[in-house]
Amino acid sequence: MSASDPRIVARVLAAIMLAACQTADPEVAAICEGDAAAQLIATATPLESFELSPARGRTMMYLAEHAHVATHVGVGCGAKAVRVADGAHMRVARVHPDPDADDASVACLVEANRFFKLDLEGHAPPKLTAARLSCPLTIPSAAGVVVQEGPEYAYISDWWHYPEFPSRSGAVLIADDIGQPRIRGSLVYYQQEGQLQVHDLQTRTSSLIQGDLAEFALSDTHVLWREATGVDIAPMHLLELTTGVDIELGDFDAAIDNPSMGDRPELGWSWNFDLAGKYVLHVPEDPGAPREAFDLHGTRLPLPLPGSVLLMLASGHLLAEDEATPGIFATRPGDANTTRLDYPRSPDTPMTLAVVEDRLEAVFGDALHEVPLDGGPARLLVDDVGADRHWLDERHLATIFAGKLTVIDTTTGAREIHGEHATLSALAPDAEGLYFNVAAAPGDPNNGLWYLPRTALAP
Helix, strand or coil, X not given: CCCCCHHHHHHHHHHHHHHHHHHHCXXXXXXXXXXXXXXXXXXXXXXXXXXXXXXXXXXXXXXXXXXXEXXXXXXXXXXXXEEEEECCCEEECCCCCCHHHXXXXXXXXXXXCEEEECCCCCCCCCEECCCCEEXXXXXXXXXXXXXXXXXXXXXXXXXXXXXCCCCCCCCEEEEEEECXXXXXXXXXXXXXXXXXXXXXXXXXXXXXXXXXXXXEEECCCEEEEEECCCCCEEXXXXXXXXXXXXXXXXXXXXXXXXXXXXXXXXXXXXXXXXXXXXXXXXXXXXXXXXXXXXXXXXXXXXXXXXXXXXXXXXXXXXXXXXXXXXXXXXXXXXXXXXXXXXXXXXXXXXXXXEEECCEEEEEECCEEEEECCCCCCCEEEECCCCCCEEECCCCEEEEEECCEEEEEECCCXXXXXXXXXXXXXXXXXXXXXXXXXXXXXXXXXXXEEEEEEHHHHCC
């Protein structure tokens, strides 16, 4: 669809009108744009967990108490919430690339992997819709949604393209009996009977890319694939999608390599792309085996990385922990040596690592440090930080410590308490606020899900 397509124009106008209506509602504005925390949903007992699903003009909220679960939908950040599914774990069905375009009335029942139509007023029970399809692995695109057929998730199944979900009008079968496809723009890549195929959602045609294939990983520009040799050692190839140039990189060896290759690099892989898709990494499961990397021209690069891989960063850094020479090390493809990171350490004090955007943080006890990847000295950011924490901007950190939801100005050290008896928190999908759970004594009217708008977080 072009920018002048009347369907796009209608959607944009509808979104603008809906936003205007929400702003005009004083009750919604007081909660979502106010200057203090507000309770969205009261619960009889403290929450054990909650989950958020943003949608067009609304937020879906799944709440789990010890003996009861329910799904609610509220306006904007979740104001004026209505219970739409009792005893059920629902999520907004993801059928658009932008979650703000998704309809909160079309949901996925997590326990059954089925689509349901919800009454957002809460008067009628959920109604099964698109009964032929399974909902946990929808793949949204600008040309419509790619979705799996069948009432339950299965590794091998039929996949369809629905231009106007949930309507079957114009729906096209992409392929039958395939694993989960992967999408780039309007092109859907999938493996079928040892062949790598691509389906164009615009032209609705499929074509062969590569045969004799056992498994593949996909970047924006290349396919990394393993030959189907039927033996434990098989060549690994890098195929450039635009030119069709194929380069043999090396061998997959089942004795040291993990065969799992996913759409995204995860722990447990051996051959895959880095997070940015700029390099191919070969990190054998055997920590004693040599590691190596390749650029997209197939040039072999050093990858000095001892021990077990812990994390991968978008910058290209890989972090590993080496028990032989205790410590955490960082390296990037092409580096001549590893860099030993400086961080507080003690066998008696717990430490956790986290990647925030493109930097590394370590919580040592209850003190938060920034750990430079160049080996420079770690910098103490702030004390009295809990495991539950979120950066609101470059200087303000929200954390739950000793049961108090606190916002800390890390430049001045100033602290402001925004909630008592807090146990769980989550940053709003649009980063415009913070959700948190109040877990006071059973029967306390403050128990439940609260929202702290961005306007109150860091004035």
